[in-house]
Amino acid sequence: MRKDRQKDRKGSRRGRLVNQLGETQLVETILSRFCGEGTRRVLVGPGDDAAVVKLDRGSPLILTTDVLVEGTHFSLDFSYPEAIGFKAVTANLSDVAAMGGQPFGIVVSLGIPRTIPVRAVNRIYAGISRALSLFGGELLGGDTVRSRAVTVCVSAVGELVGKTPFLRSGARPGDAICVTGTLGGSEMGLKLLKKYFKGKPRSRDSSLTSWSDRTAGYFREKLPASVRKNGHACISRHLLPRPRVTEAGVLSSYDLSAAIDISDGLLIDVARIAKASDVGVLLREEQVPVSRDCEAVARSLGVSAYDVALSSGEEYEILFAVAPAKVRQITRTLANRCGTGVTVLGEVVEKRRGAFVAGRRGRRKRLLERGFEHF
Amino acid sequence: MRKDRQKDRKGSRRGRLVNQLGETQLVETILSRFCGEGTRRVLVGPGDDAAVVKLDRGSPLILTTDVLVEGTHFSLDFSYPEAIGFKAVTANLSDVAAMGGQPFGIVVSLGIPRTIPVRAVNRIYAGISRALSLFGGELLGGDTVRSRAVTVCVSAVGELVGKTPFLRSGARPGDAICVTGTLGGSEMGLKLLKKYFKGKPRSRDSSLTSWSDRTAGYFREKLPASVRKNGHACISRHLLPRPRVTEAGVLSSYDLSAAIDISDGLLIDVARIAKASDVGVLLREEQVPVSRDCEAVARSLGVSAYDVALSSGEEYEILFAVAPAKVRQITRTLANRCGTGVTVLGEVVEKRRGAFVAGRRGRRKRLLERGFEHF
Numbered sequence: 001m002r003k004d005r006q007k008d009r010k011g012s013r014r015g016r017l018v019n020q021l022g023e024t025q026l027v028e029t030i031l032s033r034f035c036g037e038g039t040r041r042v043l044v045g046p047g048d049d050a051a052v053v054k055l056d057r058g059s060p061l062i063l064t065t066d067v068l069v070e071g072t073h074f075s076l077d078f079s080y081p082e083a084i085g086f087k088a089v090t091a092n093l094s095d096v097a098a099m100g101g102q103p104f105g106i107v108v109s110l111g112i113p114r115t116i117p118v119r120a121v122n123r124i125y126a127g128i129s130r131a132l133s134l135f136g137g138e139l140l141g142g143d144t145v146r147s148r149a150v151t152v153c154v155s156a157v158g159e160l161v162g163k164t165p166f167l168r169s170g171a172r173p174g175d176a177i178c179v180t181g182t183l184g185g186s187e188m189g190l191k192l193l194k195k196y197f198k199g200k201p202r203s204r205d206s207s208l209t210s211w212s213d214r215t216a217g218y219f220r221e222k223l224p225a226s227v228r229k230n231g232h233a234c235i236s237r238h239l240l241p242r243p244r245v246t247e248a249g250v251l252s253s254y255d256l257s258a259a260i261d262i263s264d265g266l267l268i269d270v271a272r273i274a275k276a277s278d279v280g281v282l283l284r285e286e287q288v289p290v291s292r293d294c295e296a297v298a299r300s301l302g303v304s305a306y307d308v309a310l311s312s313g314e315e316y317e318i319l320f321a322v323a324p325a326k327v328r329q330i331t332r333t334l335a336n337r338c339g340t341g342v343t344v345l346g347e348v349v350e351k352r353r354g355a356f357v358a359g360r361r362g363r364r365k366r367l368l369e370r371g372f373e374h375f
Numbered sequence: 376m377r378k379d380r381q382k383d384r385k386g387s388r389r390g391r392l393v394n395q396l397g398e399t400q401l402v403e404t405i406l407s408r409f410c411g412e413g414t415r416r417v418l419v420g421p422g423d424d425a426a427v428v429k430l431d432r433g434s435p436l437i438l439t440t441d442v443l444v445e446g447t448h449f450s451l452d453f454s455y456p457e458a459i460g461f462k463a464v465t466a467n468l469s470d471v472a473a474m475g476g477q478p479f480g481i482v483v484s485l486g487i488p489r490t491i492p493v494r495a496v497n498r499i500y501a502g503i504s505r506a507l508s509l510f511g512g513e514l515l516g517g518d519t520v521r522s523r524a525v526t527v528c529v530s531a532v533g534e535l536v537g538k539t540p541f542l543r544s545g546a547r548p549g550d551a552i553c554v555t556g557t558l559g560g561s562e563m564g565l566k567l568l569k570k571y572f573k574g575k576p577r578s579r580d581s582s583l584t585s586w587s588d589r590t591a592g593y594f595r596e597k598l599p600a601s602v603r604k605n606g607h608a609c610i611s612r613h614l615l616p617r618p619r620v621t622e623a624g625v626l627s628s629y630d631l632s633a634a635i636d637i638s639d640g641l642l643i644d645v646a647r648i649a650k651a652s653d654v655g656v657l658l659r660e661e662q663v664p665v666s667r668d669c670e671a672v673a674r675s676l677g678v679s680a681y682d683v684a685l686s687s688g689e690e691y692e693i694l695f696a697v698a699p700a701k702v703r704q705i706t707r708t709l710a711n712r713c714g715t716g717v718t719v720l721g722e723v724v725e726k727r728r729g730a731f732v733a734g735r736r737g738r739r740k741r742l743l744e745r746g747f748e749h750f
């Protein structure tokens with residue numbers, strides 16, 4: 001009897017676990033409990049792609065952080081060192097871009113196991129350097145520590161280009177919903193990695209060594225000839241995503257109503273804009289700009305390229321809402337200045353009409369604002 | 376024979392591992408390979424306590440990052456959730472202070488296991504909030520992800536107060552070497568935790584649950600009565616270190632030659648100033664301001680309080696070099712404005728005279744610039 005009481009007490013003392021609550025709700029709890037309105041300095045606090053802080057003089061500052069953890073965000077079997085450094089940087093630069101900013105620096109906290117080869121560490125930093133030289137920003141500082149899992153935590157700072165940041169919350173009924181570039185490549189790349197590169201269980205040390213030696217060429221060679229070319233393009237898109245920093249600079253001249261970068265998938269990120277802006281959305285599936293590489297691989301694998309494109313995360317395209325009258329000018333300028341396409345996916349509607357995507361075969365799917373649940 | 380060749384090739388392919396190279400040399404490799412001179416914007420790049428970046432207008436920006444990883448920087452047996460959040464913040468604020476800055480915001484990337492109780496996450500954030508409300512800065516944003524080990528990565532931004540940052544590299548022969556506050560408490564706290572709180576091997580889940588429920592009171596109660604009061608003060612100093620942010624604000628009015636925060640121990644951090652400034656140093660052990668709590672516990676345990684104070688890391692006191700003529704004024708102002716003591720530990724000398732600490736019994740110890748080797 002006493003034992004039972006103890007057990008009960010232990011059960012209730014244990015309380016709810018993080019995996020029972022889920023990531024979205026956990027983040028909401030933290031936001032509501034620990035993030036107040038902020039001072040007058042904080043123009044945008046937690047809850048958007050990045051924070052925006054007013055300084056006494058000069059442009060507002062944009063600040064963001066993102067961490068990649070082995071086993072959660074990437075697998076040693078599916079990646080190589082440069083790619084991890086590269087992606088950790090570009091995920092952050094994309095957040096700065098999605099607020100309408102230009103990055104000028106990063107700091108890196110790198111967690112690595114004791115038995116990782118030194119050249120792997122150098123190659124992670126080579127990927128970090130490469131991303132900075134392509135998209136802007138300097139390596140300002142960092143911390144290197146021991147950790148069981150390879151962990152790359154990057155924080156980026158940038159400056160706001162226009163007068164006000166692009167928020168998730170400004171979309172208005174009547175706005176066009178647009179996206180830069182094409183979608184689907186990243187998710188298709190991950191599918192191929194899972195299909196063809198799932199390693200047999202090995203010792204940790206031998207996994208780290210293979211990982212340390214692997215390059216982009218390894219993935220290309222091991223793909224079946226039937227999907228090699230397009231498949232490798234998808235894998236590159238997944239492993240080495242390109243943030244739309246230059247495009248964000250151009251978009252800053254236009255009065256966008258709302259913007260977000262596609263990090264968790266089009267449907268989820270559109271739903272986030274809808275929720276933050278308190279509006280409805282109607283997307284047309286046939287408008288979604290599916291990447292050609294994704295389409296070609298989808299045909300080989302016999303899956304729907306549209307389904308892949310609608311849910312593909314880590315694309316880092318910019319999704320935005322803007323008055324329809326401005327779309328033509330934006331499209332022309334982005335094509336001329338960056339060689340980047342813009343597609344109108346649908347429109348912002350009144351909230352009571354809900355958030356839906358109209359499928360190609362008359363299907364109608366409700367959009368749910370629910371991120372990937374990592375827990 | 377073929378097998379031997381393969382083995383050899385594997386051996387050489389494996390290359391040097393991080394634990395063979397060591398942390399100091401690893402960081403030096405990274406700095407020399409991936410961090411250039413920087414642009415004109417970067418006033419201080421990697422290698423000091425924090426980076427300093429010039430903005431087009433307004434005060435230069437200070438940026439730093441620090442990560443605490445369970446199993447490397449803390450043990451679940453020796454800590455509790457608020458303390459981890461608190462220390463992750465104060466480690467960063469201390470770096471901002473050591474450059475002569477005042478922090479205004481942080482971003483947090485939190486890695487947590489799936490089976491951690493939600494209340495532990497809330498308590499980590501409560502510790503983060505508490506540190507910010509005591510020492511300045513706002514929680515601007517973050518990322519919460521799944522990770523096997525509890526990992527708290529904080530990046531802080533601040534503004535430079537004076538005209539130029541406090542560097543490690545400006546100490547000149549003739550300068551006095553000074554330190555704020557007292558030393559030894561943090562290391563003695565860790566010694567007590569290791570002596571009295573080393574847990575029996577338990578399941579991961581039960582360790583996480585005990586950790587989630589533990590408070591500061593637990594450590595106090597479990598200490599033997601003979602060391603309870605002073606011992607608990609030492610443990611608090613170790614678990615909840617206080618960065619010298621206000622003191623840094625005052626010190627910014629004086630033309631310090633060099634400064635660093637004591638994060639890896641007095642001897643190591645003095646040696647870092649000596650190396651960066653290309654000078655020698657002569658410290659007098661009997662001048663070291665040993666904390667009273669450390670002294671009292673040292674007597675009980677029969678160890679040398681001086682030895683503990685010389686090597687005690689995570690003290691977050693500010694160690695600085697300054698022209699001797701200014702010491703009296705600095706001492707008076709810090710006492711009046713912050714209630715914080717200043718002690719002269721010795722002097723900066725010509726490089727050829729070396730870096731030594733003169734012991735109380737005629738011992739002479741060479742100072743080595745060698746951080747804690749985490750690998």
